[in-house]
Structure formats: C-alpha cells, structure tokens
Amino acid sequence: MSRTVSLAVIPGDGIGPEVTAEALKVLHAVASDHDVEFETTSFSLGAARYLETGDVLTDEDLAAIASHDAILLGAVGGVPGDPRLVGANIERGLLLRLRFSLDHYVNLRPTRIYPGVPSPLADAGDVDFVVVREGTEGPYVGNGGSIRTGTPHEVANEVSVNTAYGVERVVRYAFRTAQSRRRKLTLVHKTNVLTFAGSLWKRIVDAVAAEFPDVEVDYLHVDAATIFLVTNPGRFDVLVTDNLFGDILTDLAGAISGGIGLAASGNINPDGTSPSMFEPVHGSAPDIAGTQKADPTAAILSVALLLDHLGLSEASAAVTTAVTADIASRAGRTRSTSEIGDAIATAVSQ
Amino acid sequence: MSRTVSLAVIPGDGIGPEVTAEALKVLHAVASDHDVEFETTSFSLGAARYLETGDVLTDEDLAAIASHDAILLGAVGGVPGDPRLVGANIERGLLLRLRFSLDHYVNLRPTRIYPGVPSPLADAGDVDFVVVREGTEGPYVGNGGSIRTGTPHEVANEVSVNTAYGVERVVRYAFRTAQSRRRKLTLVHKTNVLTFAGSLWKRIVDAVAAEFPDVEVDYLHVDAATIFLVTNPGRFDVLVTDNLFGDILTDLAGAISGGIGLAASGNINPDGTSPSMFEPVHGSAPDIAGTQKADPTAAILSVALLLDHLGLSEASAAVTTAVTADIASRAGRTRSTSEIGDAIATAVSQ
Ligand SMILES: CC(C)[C@H](C(=O)O)[C@@H](O)C(=O)O
Ligand SMILES: CC(C)[C@H](C(=O)O)[C@@H](O)C(=O)O
Numbered sequence: 267m268s269r270t271v272s273l274a275v276i277p278g279d280g281i282g283p284e285v286t287a288e289a290l291k292v293l294h295a296v297a298s299d300h301d302v303e304f305e306t307t308s309f310s311l312g313a314a315r316y317l318e319t320g321d322v323l324t325d326e327d328l329a330a331i332a333s334h335d336a337i338l339l340g341a342v343g344g345v346p347g348d349p350r351l352v353g354a355n356i357e358r359g360l361l362l363r364l365r366f367s368l369d370h371y372v373n374l375r376p377t378r379i380y381p382g383v384p385s386p387l388a389d390a391g392d393v394d395f396v397v398v399r400e401g402t403e404g405p406y407v408g409n410g411g412s413i414r415t416g417t418p419h420e421v422a423n424e425v426s427v428n429t430a431y432g433v434e435r436v437v438r439y440a441f442r443t444a445q446s447r448r449r450k451l452t453l454v455h456k457t458n459v460l461t462f463a464g465s466l467w468k469r470i471v472d473a474v475a476a477e478f479p480d481v482e483v484d485y486l487h488v489d490a491a492t493i494f495l496v497t498n499p500g501r502f503d504v505l506v507t508d509n510l511f512g513d514i515l516t517d518l519a520g521a522i523s524g525g526i527g528l529a530a531s532g533n534i535n536p537d538g539t540s541p542s543m544f545e546p547v548h549g550s551a552p553d554i555a556g557t558q559k560a561d562p563t564a565a566i567l568s569v570a571l572l573l574d575h576l577g578l579s580e581a582s583a584a585v586t587t588a589v590t591a592d593i594a595s596r597a598g599r600t601r602s603t604s605e606i607g608d609a610i611a612t613a614v615s616q
Numbered sequence: 617m618s619r620t621v622s623l624a625v626i627p628g629d630g631i632g633p634e635v636t637a638e639a640l641k642v643l644h645a646v647a648s649d650h651d652v653e654f655e656t657t658s659f660s661l662g663a664a665r666y667l668e669t670g671d672v673l674t675d676e677d678l679a680a681i682a683s684h685d686a687i688l689l690g691a692v693g694g695v696p697g698d699p700r701l702v703g704a705n706i707e708r709g710l711l712l713r714l715r716f717s718l719d720h721y722v723n724l725r726p727t728r729i730y731p732g733v734p735s736p737l738a739d740a741g742d743v744d745f746v747v748v749r750e751g752t753e754g755p756y757v758g759n760g761g762s763i764r765t766g767t768p769h770e771v772a773n774e775v776s777v778n779t780a781y782g783v784e785r786v787v788r789y790a791f792r793t794a795q796s797r798r799r800k801l802t803l804v805h806k807t808n809v810l811t812f813a814g815s816l817w818k819r820i821v822d823a824v825a826a827e828f829p830d831v832e833v834d835y836l837h838v839d840a841a842t843i844f845l846v847t848n849p850g851r852f853d854v855l856v857t858d859n860l861f862g863d864i865l866t867d868l869a870g871a872i873s874g875g876i877g878l879a880a881s882g883n884i885n886p887d888g889t890s891p892s893m894f895e896p897v898h899g900s901a902p903d904i905a906g907t908q909k910a911d912p913t914a915a916i917l918s919v920a921l922l923l924d925h926l927g928l929s930e931a932s933a934a935v936t937t938a939v940t941a942d943i944a945s946r947a948g949r950t951r952s953t954s955e956i957g958d959a960i961a962t963a964v965s966q
Contacts, residue, residue: 357808386846388738405755405776410812420780422816426755430770456860458707462760466772489867496736496846496871510806514864517839521846 268301271576274334274541279312280550281560281603282340288562288607289338292585293569295611300581307334312550313344313356322359328367336572337364337543340565341550358408365401368540370533371432372439373399373509374571375516375547377499382594383524387496393523395502396447398440399512401533403432404463406509428463428508433470439536440506441478449481450503454491454511467508491515495522520547527560528593530567532575542575544568558602563589566610588613618651621926624684624891629662629706630900631910631953632690638912638957639688642935643919645961650931657684662900663694663706672709678717686922687714687893690915691900708758715751718890720883721782722789723749723859724921725866725897727849732944733874737846743873745852746797748790749862751883753782754813756859778813778858783820789886790856791828799831800853804841804861817858841865845872870897877910878943880917882925892925894918908952913939916960938963 275290277283290306297304309331316322331337342360344351365373379385379393405426412422444451453471457464468485475483486494488511494501495518507515520529529547546564554560566589573582588610601609625640627633640656647654659681666672681687692710694701715723729735729743755776762772794801803821807814818835825833836844838861844851845868857865870879879897896914904910916939923932938960951959 355808355811358811362809384738386737386739388734388736405774406809408811410810412812412816414780416819418780418784420816422778422812424755424776424778424810424813426774426776428772428774430764430768434768456863458705459712459756459860459863460760460774461705461708461758462762462772463774466762466770469766489863492842492864492868493871493876496868510809513806513809513839514842518842518846518868521843526843 268303270303270305271336272334273304273306274331274337275306275308276311276331276337276339276342277308278340278342278550279314279344280341280552280555282312282342282550284556284558284560284603285546285562285565286338286340288603288610289565289569291607291611292566292614296573296581296584296614299584299615300578302578302581311360312342313348313351313354316354316356317344317350322354322356323363328363331364332368332540334541336541336576338568338572339543339545341546341548343550343552345552362406362408364543365533368533368543369535370401370543371436372532372534372536373401373512374532374534375399375512375519375529376571377516377519377523377529379523380528380590380593382597383528385522385524387499387522390522391498391500393499395499395519396443396504397512397516397519398436398443398504398506399516400432400436400507400509403428404509426460426463426510428466430466430470433467434474437470437474437506440504441474441481444481444504445478448503451481451483452491452502452505453483453485454488454505454507454515455485456488456511457485458487463508471506488514492518495519516547526564528563528567530564530571532568532571534575544572544575558604560603562603562607563593566607584614585610618653620653620655621686622684623654623656624681624687625656625658626661626687626689626692627658628690628692628900629664629694630691630902630905632662632692632900634906634908634910634953635896635912635915636688636690638953638960639915639919641957641961642916642964646923646931646934646964649934649965650928652928652931661710662692663698663701663704666704666706667694667700672704672706673713678713681714682718682890684891686891686926688918688922689893689895691896691898693900693902695902712756712758714893715883718883718893719885720751720893721786722882722884722886723751723862724882724884725749725862725869725879726921727866727869727873727879729873730878730940730943732947733878735872735874737849737872740872741848741850743849745849745869746793746854747862747866747869748786748793748854748856749866750782750786750857750859753778754859776810776813776860778816780816780820783817784824787820787824787856790854791824791831794831794854795828798853801831801833802841802852802855803833803835804838804855804857804865805835806838806861807835808837813858821856838864842868845869866897876914878913878917880914880921882918882921884925894922894925908954910953912953912957913943916957934964935960
C-alpha cells in the first residue's frame, strides 16, 4: 500500500501560482514512481487575498495549514509600492508568522553552481555549500518599537533576541549536516560588535563542537564572509548563522551561483512537531506574473528538499538529477515556465 | 604663509604601521606642493599597547586625539585567537569608541574599479559609487545584555537604536553627496522585517527627498542590494544605510572592486565639532606584518579623503591621480609596501 502525504499548498502572489503549478507537476510525476501519494489542499493567501478580504493569515488558516504533513509555498507579496498594501506587511503577517508559529528553526538554503550555469564570478570554482540559517530568533522576532513617532525626537528600536535553547538546536542541526557532507562548519556572526549575541553563538558552537570532533570549525565576521563568497566560495561547506545574516548571505549566495531563480529553501522543524515548509528563495516578481517567463526551477528544487525531508531520498535524488540535466541543456534556449516544468516532469518519470 | 594642520596618527597593529608610514610619505610629499604643512603626533594604541599597559583608550588619549584637526589610522587588532586579548575587544574599545565619542556620524566608503584592477566579477562594468554608512547608531550602539549567562536558559539581546536626529543628518549628507555626483540615491534597509527602524529610515528619506528634487531615489532591501552588487554594481551612485548594513555592504563592495587592499574610508563629523578620522577598510593582517607585503594603497587613498575633507581638493586630486596611474601600471609586478609608497610619493610631487 502506498504512503499518503498531506500537503498544504500556498501558491501566493505574482509568479507564485505559475512556479507552484510546475513544482506540483514534478512532485506528482515523481511520487507515482516511488509509491507515495500527495494529497494537496490549496490555500489562497497573500496580497491578493488581503486585498479581497483584509485577512493576511487567520488563526483558522494557520490551524488548517498546521494539520498537514508539509507545506509548499510559491511566493507572496504584492506590487511594490501598491498604496493599498501600505501597513499590511504580508511578509511579517504571513511568511514570518508561519515560520515562527510552526517553529521552523532551521532555514536550510543550499547553494550549488550547476554545470552549465554562468556565474557572475569570473572564476567561481566548485561551489557546493549549505547555509543553515536560524529561523525563529534574532532581529526577526519583531520586538521593536518607537516613541515620539513622526516627530524630530523619534527613537525607533529593534531588539535581537537570542537564546541558548534556540541557538543550540540550530547549531546542533548544522553540525549534523556538516557530518553528512564535507565536515566543515563556519560560524558567521559579528562577535566584535554584537558582543552579547555573538558571545552566545560562539560559546555554543565551541561547546557543541566537542561532540563532533570530526567536524572542522571556523569563524568569520559577516562582513568578511561576504568577501569570501565572491572571492573563494568553494571554501564553504556548511555555514551556520543568525536569521538576519542568513537572509543576507543566502541572497548573495543565490546571486553568485547563477541567480535566485535556482535557489530553493526549506523552513524546517526538525523535531516534527509541526509541518515544514518549502519555498523558492525568490519573491513574487509581479512584473512578470502571468507571462510564463518565470523560471520554476527554484520551486522544483524546493520539492527535492521536501522529498528529502520526508525521508523519500530516492525520489528527491530523481528530481535533483532531472533538474541538473535540464539546467545543463539550457544554454541559449528560451522556454516558458510550463515547458521547463513539463521537461523536468517527463525526465523524473523515466 | 602656509596653513598648518595638526594630525593625530594611530598606526596601530600588524600592517598598520607599515601602511601608515607610506600614507604619511605621500601626505608630506603632496602637502609641500600645496602650501600646507602637517604636524603629526603619533599615538601608540591597539593590541600591542593593551598587552603592554592594559589600556585600550584612556580618557587622556581621547582628549589628546580630539584636540587635533584630523586623524589618520592604520589598522588595529591583534592576532586572532590570542588568549591574552580575550575580553579586551580592541574594536569596541578603540575604533568604535573613537567613532562614537567624536560623533563620526558619516562613515564614507567610496568604491571604484580602477583601470587595470581585476575584479572577481566576470563583467563588472563601470563601477563608481559611494556608501554613506551611518556611524553612531543602529546595532552598533552596544546596548546589549544577557541574563542567565552560560546556562541553558541564557537570553542574549542586542538593541538597535535609531533616532530621527541621527538618521536625518546622515541622510541629508547622502543627498548632498548624490547632488555632487550622478544624482542617484539608494536607501538600503530591511523595512519588511525591521519595521520600526525601517519605517523611520524610509520616512526620513522620503521627507528629505522633497528638498532634493533633482536626486532620484530608490530603495532596496539589504539582501537584494547584495545581489545587485554582484550582478549590476554599475547601477549604484550613492547608497545610504545603517551602521551594520553599511559594514556588510562595504566589505562586499571592496571585494568586487578588486580587493579590500584598495578600499579607503572616512569617519566624518561633517559639523566640524571634532576631528574626522581616515582609515583603510582593511584590518591589521598580523600574519603578514613586518614583511613589507601589505598594499599601502587603501591607506594612501584615505589620505586623499582626508585632504578632500580639509578642503584641499587639488592636493586630494593629485593623490588620486597618482594612485590611479600607479594602479594601472601594476600588472604582474610585485613591489614592497615602501616601493609602492615611494612611487606614489614621487608621482604626486611631479
Ligand atoms: C520576505 C522576507 C521577509 C524574507 C526574509 O527576510 O526572511 C525573504 O527575504 C527570505 O529570505 O525568505
Ligand atoms: C573592526 C570592526 C568593529 C569594524 C566595523 O564593524 O565597523 C570594521 O569591520 C569596519 O568596517 O570598519
């Protein structure tokens, strides 16, 4: 009897629905070959839903989504500068609310330069690393405030909250990830300036390192890490860092590896106490929405991460292999979003 | 009668003294041609001084430095991991203390790709922008703390403090800088996550923009800004951003423009209420200290920024011209620190 997985699907805004359609096409194609079935429920969330109903994410939405085994998300966000969206903050109210409520403490963002993909770097070398970004703490907690707002005496604060509990669990995950790869872990922070948060991260990495004597550990300030990402990205295996530094480093990583159109991510709750969520790193790109110009590859690679997370590693590898072959065949060709999805879906079921 | 400028010199640690010696050589060479004299006082500060005396920067040091017209700094910081420096934090106690005490609210970091310099980018294009980094607020204020430190229940917070007063003055400086250049200003922040600080920055940029109708303004999230820095750095003219984002972006900018060995910076108090401080962006590189392998170019370009700040724009241009010509002649040559300094010093006085 085949296994059944319930999947909450949030296509979202802009190009989100288009790339999600292709990701699901590939998911269903590979599933039938690996004795698993995905039952999908689609949730209409994002800027469009907000403009229609005024809701960003209701408690009922959240409970319904949380009852699934996993989540696939396309992209959310309306047209930048849309006056009707001022004050809505779909990012905080939807994306970050999901990550925080579902305790997605690992934000997993792999970077590879696929054969055939041009990098903006003249000599990128062999690039294959993964950023383990903390997902539930740091400057993302939303503990800010302002006084005398709108006056010349305004003071606006943002608080970065970091806990031993929160840092240790993500650091431990990063060490395990390094152990399954090339056994190198780089902590990225800014310990010389953010001395309290930095000291906590550093002490926890040092303590956990003792349990993983086969993993080589080093440390870089975040500013120096950006230098190495453009001068010697091949030096990295696993990077572990806080929520904000991880946000910055992974966009840069996407850029050097040939564009954010290939960057996939998993918002993971490793303890399995709530469903993990997989999404491309790119945004909703409203300017090209509906034109079939979007590259669905990042969404499809997010499916590979999803399959891997569910323990379906063969199915995951089939997707990655099909994507890698497809990417290698791209030079000079222009295909629509669904043509790329069709090609990869056909390839995975062969 | 010639003008006399008093200059506090902080050679610092590692390669600091070597590059500072060359910077002073060039400064004195250009000064005599432009009817100005520099009286220098050297301050022995940094890791070496700390190890000798236990002092990082005494109130007396600070008062003595503050009585000068300007400051030239080489680099500070001991050997990474030196156990005797644990807990000293020379960066906070010396560099940041100077920036904060002397109210260096503009941290000016120009980036150019000089003709003849190889960039790690395959197709960098024409790159000439300047980052105006706020220098006295944001996550750098040192308002952090931790409770239950060292226990599994530790909470470590960092507070980013942003004021209308502090943001407005640096934003105004950035607009004036844009007006004297290509009239494009890009605000970089993370308004969708750091909603209070981001909103303050955004509102102030919008308000000040009304006074500069000839300057075109745009906005990028910090993660997106790193993408453009590697895919299309030519799009930037002036970037204005907070202390931490500015730190990260300028190291990346240094890297794409051919290395941090060419990146100069000014810590500026535009109101003239205290001396401004000029320094290369690079660190003290203790591993090559004393070997005459360090490139003094960033220190020499910091002299150009210093001269410009003092209103000696012809002398500043002479230094930039000499450096540009020297850089263009470098391909394949290896010269010692002092050979490079000698060549540029000779060129400026011709
Ligand atoms: C949209 C935004 C809130 C989000 C983040 O900052 O985490 C995005 O940039 C990302 O990296 O997934
Ligand atoms: C040494 C450090 C405190 C400093 C900073 O973070 O500002 C450095 O990185 C810089 O950019 O000048």
